[in-house]
Each structure stands twice: as C-alpha cells, then as structure tokens.
Amino acid sequence: RVERFKHDVDAKWEWPKAPKALMTELLLRGPQTLGELRTRASRLYAFENLEAVSAVVDWLSAQTPPWLTVLPRAVGQSAVRYGHTLYPPDEAPDAGPPAAAAPVRAAERSLATATSDGSVLQSQIEAIQSEMADLHEQIASLRRRLDTLEGRM
DSSP states (O other), rough: OOOOOOOOHHHHOOOOOOOOOHHHHHHHHHSSSSSHHHHGGGGGGOOOSSHHHHHHHHHHHHSSSSEEEEEOOTTTSOOOEEEOOOTTTTTTOOOOOOHHHHHHHHHHHHHHHHHHHHHHHHHHHHHHHHHHHHHHHHHHHHHHHHHHHHTTO
C-alpha cells in the first residue's frame, strides 16, 4: 500500500506530545476552554491537571508567531476560550464582538476597585440610583403619552 497522506508536524515544528495534542484538538474542534482541552486531549496526552494545560497554552502563545490566541468571552460564558492561529488570512474567523466582552471586563475591574475602595462603591451605587430615577421618569412619561394617544386621560 502507498501512504496517501503524510503528517509533517513533527518534521516542520518539532512539537512535543503535549502541544501537539492541544493543537490537534483545537484544529479538530475549534476554540475551547482549558478544561475542555484537558478532557478532550487526554486520548493523545494525559495532562495531570489544569496547570499543566495552562503551561502548554502559555508556551504555545509565547512562540513567534503565536500558535494560540485568547478569544474574548462570549455572552453567557464564564470561561476564557483559546483558539489556534493557523487559519489562512481569508479564512480567519471573527474574534467575536468586542463590545460583548468589554462590559464584563469593565465590571470586573470596577468590582475589584470597589472592594479595595469603599468610596468608589458608594459613587457607583449613587450613579445607578440616579440612572434608575431617570428610567422611572421616562417610563412615567411614556405611560402618559400612551394614555393620551389612547384617549384614556
């Protein structure tokens, strides 16, 4: 029999087994979290814990050019996902809407700041209360307009 396909990963990049397992999973299944990578790559390489997976991800991300990238959190996701960077330029997927990830990061930063400084927390509470009052006024105004349009006066 003749070999129809040849895998040149070892010859070209000389990756150890652990990075090869992670890259295989990312190429086959797409972006994943550290836990998903550990579980799914276990048939190719047995990672001891998530720190071992994280170390390999850090190593792949530190290469020049980086093999992995951190993707922004999607709405409703709590874990960070990682994706490979081996796409051709015209096939690279969108990183997702940065606006969806930005409020989460801003909220995390403001919460961290608030816990370290009580005055910041108090000012945020006052800003939220002010915004709520404005929203209540807008709702009342809309109700009055609706009653007027429907002739309920």
